[in-house]
Amino acid sequence: MADDKDVLRDVWFGRIPTCFTLYQDEITEREAEPFYLLLPRVSFLTLVTDKVKKHFLKVMKAEDVEEMWFDFEGTPLKWHYPIGLLFDLHASNTALPWSITVHFKNFPERDLLHCPSNSVIEAHFMSSIKEADALKHKSQVINDMQKKDHKQLWMGLQNDKFDQFWAMNRKLMEYPTEEGGFRYIPFRIYLTMSDRPFIQKLFRPISSDGYTHTLGDLLKEVYPVAISSDDESKRYQVVIHGIEPLLETPLQWLSEHLSHPDNFLHISVIPAPSD
Amino acid sequence: MSSCFLDEETFCQCCQLLLQHSHSLCDGWSWEQVKGSEEGYLRKTALGTGRTRCNLDQQGNSSDQHQERTFSLSFHNDDDDDDEDDGAVCCIQEESSSSSVVQYEYHILYSCSYQTPVLYFRASTLEGRSLCLEEVWDSVHPNYRQRLQHRPWDTITQQEHPLLGQSFFVLHPCRTEEFMMPVLKAALEEHRQVNYIVTWLSVVGPVVGLDVPLSYCTQVPEPPHTPSRSPQPPPALHSPQP
Numbered sequence: 209m210a211d212d213k214d215v216l217r218d219v220w221f222g223r224i225p226t227c228f229t230l231y232q233d234e235i236t237e238r239e240a241e242p243f244y245l246l247l248p249r250v251s252f253l254t255l256v257t258d259k260v261k262k263h264f265l266k267v268m269k270a271e272d273v274e275e276m277w278f279d280f281e282g283t284p285l286k287w288h289y290p291i292g293l294l295f296d297l298h299a300s301n302t303a304l305p306w307s308i309t310v311h312f313k314n315f316p317e318r319d320l321l322h323c324p325s326n327s328v329i330e331a332h333f334m335s336s337i338k339e340a341d342a343l344k345h346k347s348q349v350i351n352d353m354q355k356k357d358h359k360q361l362w363m364g365l366q367n368d369k370f371d372q373f374w375a376m377n378r379k380l381m382e383y384p385t386e387e388g389g390f391r392y393i394p395f396r397i398y399l400t401m402s403d404r405p406f407i408q409k410l411f412r413p414i415s416s417d418g419y420t421h422t423l424g425d426l427l428k429e430v431y432p433v434a435i436s437s438d439d440e441s442k443r444y445q446v447v448i449h450g451i452e453p454l455l456e457t458p459l460q461w462l463s464e465h466l467s468h469p470d471n472f473l474h475i476s477v478i479p480a481p482s483d
Numbered sequence: 484m485s486s487c488f489l490d491e492e493t494f495c496q497c498c499q500l501l502l503q504h505s506h507s508l509c510d511g512w513s514w515e516q517v518k519g520s521e522e523g524y525l526r527k528t529a530l531g532t533g534r535t536r537c538n539l540d541q542q543g544n545s546s547d548q549h550q551e552r553t554f555s556l557s558f559h560n561d562d563d564d565d566d567e568d569d570g571a572v573c574c575i576q577e578e579s580s581s582s583s584v585v586q587y588e589y590h591i592l593y594s595c596s597y598q599t600p601v602l603y604f605r606a607s608t609l610e611g612r613s614l615c616l617e618e619v620w621d622s623v624h625p626n627y628r629q630r631l632q633h634r635p636w637d638t639i640t641q642q643e644h645p646l647l648g649q650s651f652f653v654l655h656p657c658r659t660e661e662f663m664m665p666v667l668k669a670a671l672e673e674h675r676q677v678n679y680i681v682t683w684l685s686v687v688g689p690v691v692g693l694d695v696p697l698s699y700c701t702q703v704p705e706p707p708h709t710p711s712r713s714p715q716p717p718p719a720l721h722s723p724q725p
Contacts, residue, residue, distance in 0.1 A: 317650065320650065321641045322641060335640075342596050342597055404517065
């Protein structure tokens with residue numbers, strides 16, 4: 209359907225205007241200007257911030273520079289989470305541009321993964337795709353693909369090539385007609401008010417008697433806190449790619465159209481604004 | 484045969500049986516429950532040896548003059564696309580590696596995506612410095628190192644702990660069925676008891692310095708047999724929402 213394909217493009221080309229400011233305690237030879245950049249929602253921080261690094265290195269000595277990392281209002285940002293997820297989780301009800309602080313020292317070892325090269329990002333991305341296919345197809349589709357096909361998925365993401373990416377990814381979105389959907393839906397529900405970073409469980413899109421599960425059904429089953437009862441005001445927002453889909457939306461449809469390139473539905477549950 | 488996969492309930496039962504034996508040996512395993520849920524994991528800390536660097540340095544550029552060995556993770560032999568990447572790499576100075584005491588922390592979690600257990604671990608020096616990935620690699624016993632290098636999906640990578648959100652190292656779980664299947668099949672044919680977790684741990688543990696005393700294999704039973712070991716789908720939700 210033409211409308212549904214538009215959704216795929218809107219998801220892929222989503223951008224977040226961001227302002228990068230150097231942390232005040234970094235040692236510079238002269239004052240560092242902030243750097244502005246439009247970040248792709250579906251990519252990863254360490255993949256798209258070479259320009260940010262080059263900008264700040266102009267005013268710093270090499271010996272004062274270690275691995276670059278980012279924080280937002282004191283919270284270290286996990287580069288292995290998609291950018292759009294980080295924004296929805298931490299900053300969706302704040303003013304644009306998104307203000308991120310850049311660091312080159314005191315890497316928070318316990319909280320952040322190291323990212324010494326793009327190979328690490330690629331390995332992480334492919335690992336997520338593989339895990340998603342384990343859930344959707346018992347890994348049959350991903351294992352039938354050749355190494356060059358896997359590479360095409362990664363190159364499509366790295367070089368922002370929608371058509372190149374989807375030429376391969378469409379295979380990962382197929383399912384036997386008689387099944388009505390994937391075996392299990394790859395999803396993660398991210399929580400801000402918990403030690404636990406996310407919830408991930410086995411959940412079928414179609415029940416054994418043919419009932420189509422919705423987003424609301426998923427939340428009721430794995431995180432009922434997110435859904436307020438009728439008589440109380442809404443306490444939480446359930447956000448995917450910066451929007452709040454209707455709880456009646458079929459989960460299978462969401463998985464096919466609102467997944468990230470890693471084939472996971474990354475769902476943020478955040479406190480609703482208080483006004 | 485679906486029995487090379489593990490459902491979560493059987494995982495918990497296997498862990499509890501392992502724990503009972505651990506208590507009799509006083510060798511340090513504990514069960515950590517996630518607040519407000521049925522989920523949990525096995526945990527153990529231990530002192531071991533590892534190879535660590537004294538002068539660990541992280542620089543934005545590699546430099547020839549100090550004879551530094553630049554290490555960047557690459558899982559594909561033909562991978563050349565990180566040429567223009569001047570991201571920080573872990574530079575190690577050749578001459579200062581040494582064998583030292585390392586504090587290890589091991590967690591055994593259940594992966595519902597792969598329906599297998601997964602071993603997470605972290606390591607630090609006695610001064611509290613976290614080991615970097617290359618030091619962890621160098622601490623792997625030489626007997627296992629070749630296997631890790633040539634099979635990317637068996638390798639050790641840094642990952643986020645799914646329950647704690649902190650950085651851990653992980654042995655990738657997607658090939659677990661390859662080594663578990665023959666063992667489980669043979670045990671079934673010979674009517675022997677096999678505790679999935681004990682068997683699995685005895686294979687993966689030693690790779691990362693975690694030894695499993697022989698008594699585990701002889702003393703820990705398998706959980707009571709349940710008719711079906713495949714994961715049950717969630718209960719059908721019959722009524723559409725109003």
